Amino acid sequence: MPELIEIAKAIAARAGEGEQIEAYLAAGRETEVRSFEQSVENLSQAESSGVGVRVVRDSRQGFAWVGSLDAEAAGEALAEARDNATYATEDEHAGLPVSDGWPAADLDLWSDELAGYGTSDKVALAIELERELRADRRIRQVVRAGYTDASLEWAVANSLGLSAASRRSSCHLFAYAIAGEGDDTATGFGYSVGRSPSELDLSSCAGDTIERATRMVGAEKPKSAQLTVVLDRRVTATLLSIVAGILSGEEVSKGRSLFANRVGEAVAAPSLTLLENPTDPEAMGASPFDSEGLATRRVELIEGGKLMGYLYDSRAARVAGSVSTGSAIRDGYRSTPGVGARAVSLLPGELGQQEILSAVGEGLFVQSIAGVHSGVNAVSGDFSVGAEGLMIRGGELAEPVREMTIASTIQRMLQHVVHIGSDLEWLPGRAAGLTLAIEDVSLGGG
Amino acid sequence: MTLTESRLVEPEVLERVLAGALRNGGDFAEVYAEDRAMTAVSLDDRRVEELSSGHSRGAGIRVICGDTTGFAHTDDLSETGLLAAAAAASAVARQGGGGVRRIALSETRAPAPNTVATYPADVPKATKVELLRRADEMARSKSDSVVQVSASYADNRKCFIVANSDGLFTGDDQVRTRFAVRCVSSGDTGLQTGFESEGFTVGFEFFDGDAVERLASEAARRALAKLRARPAPAGVLPVVIKSGSGGILFHEACGHGLEADHIVKDSSVYAHRLGEQVASPLVTLVDDGTAGPNWGSYAVDDEGRPARRNVLIENGILVDYMWDATSARKAGRASSANGRRESYQHLPMVRMTNTFLLQGSEDPDEIVAQTPYGVYVAALGGGQVNTATGDFVFGMTEAYMIENGQITEPIRDVNLIGNGPDVLAKVDAVASDFGMSPGTCGKDGQSVPVGCGQPTLRVTGVTIGGTAGA
Numbered sequence: 001m002p003e004l005i006e007i008a009k010a011i012a013a014r015a016g017e018g019e020q021i022e023a024y025l026a027a028g029r030e031t032e033v034r035s036f037e038q039s040v041e042n043l044s045q046a047e048s049s050g051v052g053v054r055v056v057r058d059s060r061q062g063f064a065w066v067g068s069l070d071a072e073a074a075g076e077a078l079a080e081a082r083d084n085a086t087y088a089t090e091d092e093h094a095g096l097p098v099s100d101g102w103p104a105a106d107l108d109l110w111s112d113e114l115a116g117y118g119t120s121d122k123v124a125l126a127i128e129l130e131r132e133l134r135a136d137r138r139i140r141q142v143v144r145a146g147y148t149d150a151s152l153e154w155a156v157a158n159s160l161g162l163s164a165a166s167r168r169s170s171c172h173l174f175a176y177a178i179a180g181e182g183d184d185t186a187t188g189f190g191y192s193v194g195r196s197p198s199e200l201d202l203s204s205c206a207g208d209t210i211e212r213a214t215r216m217v218g219a220e221k222p223k224s225a226q227l228t229v230v231l232d233r234r235v236t237a238t239l240l241s242i243v244a245g246i247l248s249g250e251e252v253s254k255g256r257s258l259f260a261n262r263v264g265e266a267v268a269a270p271s272l273t274l275l276e277n278p279t280d281p282e283a284m285g286a287s288p289f290d291s292e293g294l295a296t297r298r299v300e301l302i303e304g305g306k307l308m309g310y311l312y313d314s315r316a317a318r319v320a321g322s323v324s325t326g327s328a329i330r331d332g333y334r335s336t337p338g339v340g341a342r343a344v345s346l347l348p349g350e351l352g353q354q355e356i357l358s359a360v361g362e363g364l365f366v367q368s369i370a371g372v373h374s375g376v377n378a379v380s381g382d383f384s385v386g387a388e389g390l391m392i393r394g395g396e397l398a399e400p401v402r403e404m405t406i407a408s409t410i411q412r413m414l415q416h417v418v419h420i421g422s423d424l425e426w427l428p429g430r431a432a433g434l435t436l437a438i439e440d441v442s443l444g445g446g
Numbered sequence: 447m448t449l450t451e452s453r454l455v456e457p458e459v460l461e462r463v464l465a466g467a468l469r470n471g472g473d474f475a476e477v478y479a480e481d482r483a484m485t486a487v488s489l490d491d492r493r494v495e496e497l498s499s500g501h502s503r504g505a506g507i508r509v510i511c512g513d514t515t516g517f518a519h520t521d522d523l524s525e526t527g528l529l530a531a532a533a534a535a536s537a538v539a540r541q542g543g544g545g546v547r548r549i550a551l552s553e554t555r556a557p558a559p560n561t562v563a564t565y566p567a568d569v570p571k572a573t574k575v576e577l578l579r580r581a582d583e584m585a586r587s588k589s590d591s592v593v594q595v596s597a598s599y600a601d602n603r604k605c606f607i608v609a610n611s612d613g614l615f616t617g618d619d620q621v622r623t624r625f626a627v628r629c630v631s632s633g634d635t636g637l638q639t640g641f642e643s644e645g646f647t648v649g650f651e652f653f654d655g656d657a658v659e660r661l662a663s664e665a666a667r668r669a670l671a672k673l674r675a676r677p678a679p680a681g682v683l684p685v686v687i688k689s690g691s692g693g694i695l696f697h698e699a700c701g702h703g704l705e706a707d708h709i710v711k712d713s714s715v716y717a718h719r720l721g722e723q724v725a726s727p728l729v730t731l732v733d734d735g736t737a738g739p740n741w742g743s744y745a746v747d748d749e750g751r752p753a754r755r756n757v758l759i760e761n762g763i764l765v766d767y768m769w770d771a772t773s774a775r776k777a778g779r780a781s782s783a784n785g786r787r788e789s790y791q792h793l794p795m796v797r798m799t800n801t802f803l804l805q806g807s808e809d810p811d812e813i814v815a816q817t818p819y820g821v822y823v824a825a826l827g828g829g830q831v832n833t834a835t836g837d838f839v840f841g842m843t844e845a846y847m848i849e850n851g852q853i854t855e856p857i858r859d860v861n862l863i864g865n866g867p868d869v870l871a872k873v874d875a876v877a878s879d880f881g882m883s884p885g886t887c888g889k890d891g892q893s894v895p896v897g898c899g900q901p902t903l904r905v906t907g908v909t910i911g912g913t914a915g916a
Contacts, residue, residue, distance in 0.1 A: 036513070036711075043538050044517040046791055050502070061495070067502030068521055080499050087575045089493035119537065143713045143834070178713055178834050185715070187834045221909075224681045254491045255594045256630055258637065334500055374828040374841025375861030375911065379630055379639045384678075384860035384911040386830070386839035403837050405863050405911025407680060442913040444680035444863070 004069075005165040008157035011053060011074055015159035020056040020096045021078070022158040024291065025049070025069060026333045031119070034146035035126040038134075042146075043123065052333040055081040056095055060088040065334045096158040097292050097314035097324060104288040104295040105279035109168035111196030114149055122147045125173065125202065132206040133177050138214045140185075144176040149197075156293045164289035169195055172428065173205045179213035186400070188213030189368075193284060193428045212367060216388060219400035222445040228363035228418065229406055229441045230356055230392060233425055233433025235366050236346075240431040243410065244276065244341035246378050247301050249310035249327075251339075253319045258381045258411060259307060267307045268414035273347035274302040276311060276327070283343030285430040291330040291337045299325045301344075302414075313339045345432035349420035353435040356419045358395035360437050365390045365397055366406060381410040384444075405444035416440050453607065454479040454503070457551050459525045460609040463507070464549040467532035468611060472511040472539035475532070476610040478748060479505035479523060480790040484602035485566065489578035491594065497571055506790040507531045511539040515772070519791050551615035556752035560739040562621045562649040566601035569650045574599050577658050581627050584662035591673065592666050593637075594630035601650070606790075608750040616750045622741070622895060623652045624884065627665040633673035639859075640669030641827075641843060645884035645895070646739040668825065668844050671856050678845070678857040678912025684820035685862065685908045686813055686848060690881030691826045693898025696731055697801055697887070698829035698838040699866040700724070704758050705784070705796040706773035708833045715836035715867055716764060724764045725870035728806055728903075731759040733768055735783055735799035740897035741884030742799040749785035749794050756782045758801075762870075770796045788892040798887060802899030806876025810902035813875045815851040821910055822846045822853050823862075828885070836866035839911075861911040869905055877902035 004025045011023035027049035034041040051074045052065040062085030066077040088094075130145035149171035157163035174191045190209030192201045231239065251257040259267060268274070278287050278296035290296050292314055300308045312320065313328035316339050329340035351359065370386035377383075384407040390397040408416075421435030455463075460477055467475035481503040488495050504521035505528055516538030520531040566574075581597040600623070607617035624645030631638045642664040646652055687695060700716065708714035716724060725731075735744055735753030744753050749771045757765050769777070770785030773796055786797035814822060822845060829840030839861045846853045882899035 039512075040514045040538060042515045042517060042793060044793060045534050045537075046517075046519050048519075048521065048791060063496055063498040065498070065500040067500075067504065073501075076501075084497040084499060084571070087487075087494065087497045087571050089489075089495075091493055091495075141712055143711055183715075185835050187832055254596075255632070256637070336496060336498065370830045370832070370837075371828075371839030371841060371861045371863075374826075374830070375839065375859070377639060377859045379637045380672075380859065381636070382859045384841075384913075386837065386861055386863040386911070388837070402835065403863055403865055403909065405680070405839070405861055405909060407678075407860060407911050407913045442680045444909050444911040446682055446909070 004153055004155035005163060008155045009163060012157045012159045020159050022054040022096050024052045024156045024333055026154040028152040030150045031122060032148040033122045033126040035130040038127055040123055050333040051077060053077045053081040054336060055085045057085050059090045059092060059094045060085045061094045063336045093315050093318040096160055097162055097294055098160045099162050102295040102297060107281050107286055107288045109286060111169045113196040114169045117197050129173055129175055129202055129206060133175055136210050138179050139177050141178040146174055148172050162293040164293035166288055171197055173200050173202060175205055175209040177209050177213050180217040184218060186213050186216030216400045219402040221403045222401040224445045225443045227443055228360050228437060228439040230360055230363060230365045231436045232367050235369050236436040237427045237431040237433035238372060240344050242376055244344040247310050248339040249312040249316040249320055252310050256379050262307050263309060265307055266305045268302050268305040269417040270305040271420055272302060272305050272417050275300055276341045276344045278342040280343055283426050284428055285342035287342055290326040290328040292328040294324055294326045296326040311339050313337055342430050346420055346434060348422045348424040348434055350422055351419055352422055356421055356435050356437050357392055359419060360392055361395050363392040364443060365392050383408050383410055407442045413438050454481055455523055461549045461551055463528040463532050464611050465547050466529050467507055467509050467536050468547050470536050470539045472509045472536060474510040474611055476508045477505055478608045478790055480606040482604045486600045487574050487578055488598045489582055490596040494575050494578055504790045507535040509535045509539055514538045517793050549611050550613055551609050552613050553615045556745045558745040559736040559743045560647045564650040566623060566650050577653060580658045581662040584659045585629050585666040588666040589670055591631045591633060591670060592629050593632045597627045600624045614750045616746050618745045620744055621649050622647055625661055627662045629665045629669040631669035631673050638669050638672040640665045645741045647743045648739045675856040675858045677914040678860040679910050679914050680912045682907045682909050684817055684906050685823060686817055686904045687823045689879045689900060689902045691883045693802055693900045694826050694829050694840050696803055697898045698831040698840055699869050701798050701801045702831050703833045703866055704767045706767040706769040707796045709767050710773050710776045714833045719764050722764055723762050724867055725759050725762040726873040727762040728873050728876045729759055729762050729870055730804040732757050733798055733801045737800040740800040740882050741895045742897040747783045747785045748787045751781050751783035754783045768796055770794055786894050788894060792892050797894050798896050800897035805878050805880050805901045808875050808877045810877040810879050813877055813902060813904050814848060817848045817851060820848045822848050838866055839863045863909045872906040873903055874906050875904040
């Protein structure tokens with residue numbers, strides 16, 4: 001089979017007079033193994049590929065996808081996209097990007113080791129992970145223990161001469177276990193992530209899962225209060241992903257962002273600097289190119305608490321009279337590009353987690369949150385999520401608590417950041433985690 | 447890109463592929479082949495941004511050997527492609543005992559719970575686009591404070607066949623049509639949002655009436671009502687939930703916990719509790735894949751079992767769980783036709799269909815009138831549950847305070863949190879009205895369409911995740 005980029009260019013080359021065409025191709029391979037009671041529960045092997053074609057003609061955009069790289073199927077998708085374009089509203093900002101000359105970062109996101117890693121090795125990892133979890137007598141059940149990996153090659157080319165191709169690999173260990181007995185049950189979820197199997201840390205995945213489950217045993221519903229919360233790294237990463245979404249230039253231009261018209265203003269505590277940097281190879285979302293084929297780049301979103309700007313793809317940039325920040329993302333070949341972050345993080349502070357707990361003295365350590373999609377309104381900024389964690393007393397983690405909510409608004413939470421941890425870690429997904437302390441948050445309990 | 451009406455794979459080929467899948471041993475093999483086509487149109491910021499269409503076809507092959515499942519999928523539906531996937535799936539079956547097995551398929555069909563009058567593929571694209579313009583116009587006509595409107599139309603059709611080594615050979619042709627409107631309003635206290643959607647397992651006849659105008663008006667009304675919203679309280683209060691979108695409460699509070707994969711792994715608070723009182727006697731909960739044109743209906747599940755109406759909780763007593771073939775086999779019983787998968791690229795697992803609470807006898811207005819102080823939830827968004835602890839959250843997207851038995855001021859969007867068995871026991875009033883709503887249920891990385899429903903009801907105490915004193 002020819003290289004993806006060649007197929008993409010061949011589709012783009014079919015553009016007629018007054019027409020722009022973009023072809024995005026992806027081909028991926030995934031393996032997943034789950035162990036249950038020391039034998040393989042599931043072993044799935046999957047390959048999938050497809051092409052998404054975007055057509056712009058007379059300032060109208062159309063799109064179609066097909067789950068195949070077959071030339072005939074791609075031709076059908078092109079015909080469909082052309083037809084679909086005729087039904088869109090004329091849009092003076094519609095159009096594909098041309099090269100902006102920005103140099104692409106040289107990133108090595110691919111592991112040859114993964115390709116040579118046999119199925120039996122993957123099975124052995126999953127079984128060993130489950131064994132290590134069950135070896136701890138406090139663990140009553142291991143609901144899930146497994147290994148997954150994925151490798152993806154993708155290419156994009158448009159009829160204005162822009163083209164890009166990249167590939168990446170990743171693998172994960174994951175575990176979900178139950179500690180406790182009867183009504184007094186607690187759960188913990190843990191993982192380890194890397195680009196190749198040798199980067200995985202099985203013991204830390206198991207240890208993290210066990211610690212999270214066992215320390216929650218005996219948790220009770222706390223009383224409602226107004227207090228300082230210290231967010232676990234994972235919770236911070238979730239919060240940062242939400243904030244990055246609100247900084248989408250597309251949402252700003254459509255009047256749906258609480259950060260609209262606020263560039264230059266203090267929107268966060270002075271200690272807070274928020275960056276989007278997909279050129280950092282440590283980020284699991286790292287990529288040398290965005291989904292339209294422009295080079296990704298480091299973008300300062302908030303510096304010293306001050307709002308610096310927004311993320312743009314090529315259309316959002318045209319609407320705003322700005323330039324693309326290389327922030328086009330897409331959810332595979334089945335979607336058109338939209339604006340989004342790939343690798344958002346806070347500039348780390350000076351204190352480790354224990355030092356932050358000591359500094360806070362009294363408050364709530366939030367181990368995990370639930371209901372983000374139902375409880376966070378990115379337009380109004382209202383933030384209300386289910387939470388579980390441990391009370392902080394005398395600067396130490398104390399009794400576990402659950403069945404409570406924590407609530408504030410995004411606006412207030414950013415202003416009320418009091419400590420930013422030094423413990424930055426890139427997590428699966430599009431954000432880095434670190435310990436974060438936020439004061440004046442509402443705890444909803446009994 | 448038209449859908450093929452013909453069989454995706456000939457039965458003789460399926461028989462040979464199933465035999466090939468068991469060549470190295472194994473207890474069970476299955477081929478699931480699917481052809482899926484979709485159209486989506488979105489309007490945002492007064493523009494029809496995009497009309498997109500997509501098409502995929504492929505097959506997933508499963509081989510079960512003892513407690514181990516091997517799975518592989520392919521987009522190549524030729525016999526060669528299917529045999530290659532069968533070989534990959536059967537990699538788990540190494541214990542020998544294979545050899546030549548003959549599979550003889552016997553074709554069956556189950557009746558569909560719904561009818562499709564107008565296939566969306568037969569409707570001109572321009573007609574679909576026009577629906578969105580009407581929604582935009584209607585929503586903006588409600589007030590100048592409606593500052594942004596986005597609307598989406600989506601249809602999809604999934605034709606599949608499933609055949610297994612027990613000789614089962616069946617399939618289904620499922621059409622779904624959905625419309626959603628989201629409005630942003632702007633006022634003195636900032637921005638607010640209003641969302642409304644409906645979806646059915648029907649064709650374009652969904653739009654024969656005033657569905658577009660009704661949904662657009664409701665989304666605008668909701669966004670405008672919330673402009674006056676004050677911060678919600680934090681703490682435990684009585685909650686009255688209006689019929690309709692509140693069905694998500696039971697989906698999270700006990701639906702997921704009654705999925706048998708959690709039961710066989712002893713990771714649900716409802717395990718070992720059959721025959722016990724797990725809810726207030728007012729609670730009778732049903733999961734019904736045959737419930738007419740609702741969003742979670744089908745003729746057969748994705749493992750080929752005819753859809754059923756299953757009573758889960760009857761007058762507060764736990765009657766049964768929901769089962770797919772794998773969990774049923776482990777428990778030595780039959781599937782309840784709840785085996786579903788997102789696509790041919792996914793393994794089936796236990797999923798809900800249309801899950802709803804049956805009506806009671808009370809007047810919904812009277813339930814409010816008899817609540818001195820609490821929260822009235824007019825619309826709920828999504829939710830999430832930890833099945834092992836029973837703790838669940840669900841978001842309210844339109845809610846009001848109840849003071850002296852009267853619905854008073856609107857309050858801002860927050861989550862509510864409760865513990866499943868505890869909340870089920872605290873249902874103390876169930877009304878005679880009823881409403882269903884469509885949702886997308888995510889579990890273990892797979893999304894499937896489900897319906898949720900309930901009458902107006904009251905829970906004596908749920909934790910409201912607000913910021914003000916309760």
